[in-house]
Amino acid sequence: MDGQLRLGDRWLSFDAEKTLAARRGFVWQPNVHSGLGLGFSGADFSVDGTGGQRFALAGLVPIVRSSGEAIDRSSAGRFLAESVWLPTSFLPMMGAEWDGIDDRRARVTLPTVEESLTVTVDGQGAVESIETLRLDGDTGEMRPFGAIVKRERTVNGFTIPSRVEVGWGFGTDAYEPFFRAKLREASFH
Incomplete structure (x- = not known):
């Protein structure tokens, strides 16, 4: 995928790879470009209930290292939202429960x-x-979070979002988008 990530008041471009595994979690590995010649890269993840972030400036200088119970819980919420890219995770045989x-x-x-x-x-x-x-x-608070799906596409028989805008305060007047992405390619294994 590629897109833009908002840090403060600036939108920075990125390209990234994401791996999703039903019932297990995700690993998102972006390369973020600052436009000033110095970017950062690393990973944001939630695997088997453990979340974390590890990012380094120019791939060398650590700038973000986060973990702990709050990160675990926040990352689990992100995994839930991003499971829309792995539709099989929403099947009842995978333990998903649906209510209309x-x-x-x-x-x-x-x-x-x-x-x-x-x-x-x-x-x-x-x-x-x-x-x-x-x-x-x-903030340590539970907040509305969500994504607007601007476009979908079908890959190997699965229809998934191909263009999204994500933000905090979703569905409220306080909606703050911080992430815009376009799916370049996807594969299912």
Whole structure:
């Protein structure tokens, strides 16, 4: 994927690879470009309930090292939201439990995450948005979190989001997007 990540008031471009495994977690490995010749790279992850972040400036100088219970819980919320890129994780045979809300929204709960995810579809069944409550690691508060799905595409028979905008305060007047991404390619194993 590639896109933009907001840090403070600046939007920085990135390219990244993501690995998702149903019921296990994710590893996101971006290369973030500052435009000043100094970028940073590393990983943001949640694997088997343990979350963390490890980033270094120019691949050498550590700038972010985070872990602990709050990061574990926040990363689990991110894993829940990003599972939309791995539709098989939402199958009942994988432990997912679904509840209908109305004719356009349903709530899904995964066995490894405390919170549930609300999925909203349009009249043709395309995913419009996803939202959940997620622990904000900066404030320690549970906050609305979600994504607007701007475009989908089908890869190996799976229809997944191909362009998204993600932010805190989702569905409120305080919505703050901080991530925009476009899926370049995907594979399923």
